[in-house]
Amino acid sequence: MALGKNYDGQDCSLAKALEVIGERWTLLVIRDAMYGVRRYGDFLAHLDIPRAVLSQRLTALVEAGVLARRRYQDTPPRDEYVLTPMGRELWIPMLTMAQWGERHLADRGPRRLFHHVTCDTRLDLAHCPACGRHVPLDEVEVRPGPGLEGNRNDPVSRALESPHRMLDPIP
Amino acid sequence: MALGKNYDGQDCSLAKALEVIGERWTLLVIRDAMYGVRRYGDFLAHLDIPRAVLSQRLTALVEAGVLARRRYQDTPPRDEYVLTPMGRELWIPMLTMAQWGERHLADRGPRRLFHHVTCDTRLDLAHCPACGRHVPLDEVEVRPGPGLEGNRNDPVSRALESPHRMLDPIP
DNA sequence: CTAGCACGGTTCAATGAATGAACTAAAGTG
DNA sequence: CACTTTAGTTCATTCATTGAACCGTGCTAG
Numbered sequence: 001m002a003l004g005k006n007y008d009g010q011d012c013s014l015a016k017a018l019e020v021i022g023e024r025w026t027l028l029v030i031r032d033a034m035y036g037v038r039r040y041g042d043f044l045a046h047l048d049i050p051r052a053v054l055s056q057r058l059t060a061l062v063e064a065g066v067l068a069r070r071r072y073q074d075t076p077p078r079d080e081y082v083l084t085p086m087g088r089e090l091w092i093p094m095l096t097m098a099q100w101g102e103r104h105l106a107d108r109g110p111r112r113l114f115h116h117v118t119c120d121t122r123l124d125l126a127h128c129p130a131c132g133r134h135v136p137l138d139e140v141e142v143r144p145g146p147g148l149e150g151n152r153n154d155p156v157s158r159a160l161e162s163p164h165r166m167l168d169p170i171p
Numbered sequence: 172m173a174l175g176k177n178y179d180g181q182d183c184s185l186a187k188a189l190e191v192i193g194e195r196w197t198l199l200v201i202r203d204a205m206y207g208v209r210r211y212g213d214f215l216a217h218l219d220i221p222r223a224v225l226s227q228r229l230t231a232l233v234e235a236g237v238l239a240r241r242r243y244q245d246t247p248p249r250d251e252y253v254l255t256p257m258g259r260e261l262w263i264p265m266l267t268m269a270q271w272g273e274r275h276l277a278d279r280g281p282r283r284l285f286h287h288v289t290c291d292t293r294l295d296l297a298h299c300p301a302c303g304r305h306v307p308l309d310e311v312e313v314r315p316g317p318g319l320e321g322n323r324n325d326p327v328s329r330a331l332e333s334p335h336r337m338l339d340p341i342p
Numbered sequence: 343c344t345a346g347c348a349c350g351g352t353t354c355a356a357t358g359a360a361t362g363a364a365c366t367a368a369a370g371t372g
Numbered sequence: 373c374a375c376t377t378t379a380g381t382t383c384a385t386t387c388a389t390t391g392a393a394c395c396g397t398g399c400t401a402g
Contacts, residue, residue: 004358004389007199009219011322013282014202014265017272024360027193028178031185040379048180050361055380065275076369078378086275093271094185097264101188104236104257111184151182176388195389211350221390226351247398249349 020064021090025049027097029057030083030090033067035164037156038080046156066090095123112160113143191235192261196220198268200228201254201261204238207336208327209251217327237261266294283331284314 005023007015021027028047037043043054058081061067066087072080095114102110114123143163176194178186192198199218208214214225229252232238237258243251266285273281285294314334 005195010199011282012199012202012269013272013277014269015199015272016276017268018198020272020276021268022193022195022198024176024193027189028181028183028186031183041377044379050363051380052362052382053360076378089271089274093264093268096267097188097192098183098185100260100264101184101186101191103260105187105191106184111182212348215350221392222351223353223391224389247349 020061020066023057023060025053026057026061027094029054029061030066030087031094032156033081033083033087034091034094035156035160038072038082039078040081042156043081061087111144115143191232191237194228194231196224197228197232198265200225200232201237201258202265202269203327204252204254204258205262205265206327206331209243209253210249211252213327214252232258282315286314 006019010016021030025047028049029043032043032046037046040054040058043049043058044051047054049057058067058069062069062081065084067081068084069079070082072078098112116123144161177190181187192201196218199220200214203214203217208217211225211229214220214229215222218225220228229238229240233240233252236255238252239255240250241253243249269283287294315332
C-alpha cells in the first residue's frame with residue numbers, strides 16, 4: 001500500500017468510505033457544507049484550514065461525487081460547492097458520530113441541538129423519536145446548546161448562534 | 172494549531188470525536204475490535220498496518236477510553252485490547268458509515284450483512300426495522316454478502332467468511 | 343540447559359502529507 | 373489607474389507514515 005489515504009487490501013465498505021471521507025479535515029468540510037457553507041472563503045474562515053488543503057479536499061470531494069461545483073454568478077465568475085444527494089446521505093453517520101462525541105467528550109453539555117422541524121422534536125439517532133420517520137437533512141434545524149463556547153467570530157459561527165435550518169446558505 | 176490530529180479552534184462535538192477516532196487506521200482498528208479481534212498480532216495481520224502505527228493507535232485508544240487493555244494470561248504475560256462501553260457505542264456511526272460506503276462505493280453489492288440476531292432481520296440504520304428497538308452491538312451478527320471478494324487469508328478474514336456474532340473472539 | 347521460536351513491541355531512515363506564509367490571477371470598483 | 377475581493381497556487385519547513393530491521397521476554401523441544 002502506498003503512503004496516504006488508501007486502504008487497498010481491505011475488502012470492506014467502511015474502508016472504502018474512509019478513502020473518501022477519512023482524511024484529515026474532510027468530514028469537517030462536509031459538516032460545514034451541511035450547515036449551508038458553500039464558498040471557499042467561508043470554509044476557510046470557519047475551519048482555519050490551510051488554503052492548499054482546502055483546495056485539495058474540495059477537488060477530491062467533487063471528484064468523489066460528494067460535492068458538486070456549481071456556477072452561481074457570471075460576473076465575476078464564481079463557483080460554489082454544494083452537497084450532492086450522495087453527500088447529504090452522510091448526514092446520519094455524521095450526526096451519530098457527533099452525538100457520540102457529545103456523550104463522551106463534551107464536559108459542558110451539548111454544543112448543538114438538532115431538531116426535527118416538522119414536529120420540533122430533538123433528534124437522537126436517525127429516526128425521529130416522536131414520529132418514527134427517517135429524518136432527511138433538509139428537515140433538520142440546528143440550535144445552539146448549553147455547551148457552546150461561542151468564542152469565534154466568523155460568519156458561519158455567528159450564523160450558528162441562532163437556530164439555523166440545515167443546508168440554508170450562510171448569510 | 173499544531174500539525175497532526177487536533178482541531179483546536181472548532182468548538183464542535185464532531186471535531187472532538189474526530190480527534191479521538193479521526194486518524195488514519197483508527198476506525199479500522201475499532202471495526203476489527205467490534206468483530207472480536209483482541210490481539211496485537213491479529214490486528215496486524217488483518218489490517219496490513221505498520222507495527223509502529225498499530226502500537227501508537229492502540230495506546231491512544233486506551234488512553235481515550237475507547238479500548239481497555241486487559242491481561243488474559245500470566246504465563247507468558249499477554250494482554251488483549253477490548254472495547255469499553257464507550258467504544259461499543261461507536262457501533263452506530265460505524266454501521267451507518269459502512270452502509271453509506273456500501274450504497275455508493277460498492278459496485279458488486281454489499282460485502283457484509285448485519286442482522287439482528289433476536290429477530291433475524293437485516294439491519295438498516297440503528298433501529299431494527301422489524302422490532303423497532305435500538306440494536307446493541309452484542310445482538311448483531313455479520314454474514315458475508317454477495318460483494319465480498321474473499322481474497323484474504325488471515326484468521327480474521329477467514330472467520331468472517333461465515334456468520335459471526337459481533338464481539339465474539341476470533342478463533 | 344540451551345537453541346529456537348512466538349509474541350509484542352521499539353527504532354530508524356526514507357517518503358509523503360500538512361502547515362503557514364507569500365505570491366498569482368481574474369475581474370470588478372472608486 | 374490603483375485597489376479590492378475571491379479563489380486559488382507555490383514553496384520551504386515540520387510532522388506523520390511506512391516498511392524493514394531489531395529487541396526482549398518467556399515458553400518449548402531436544
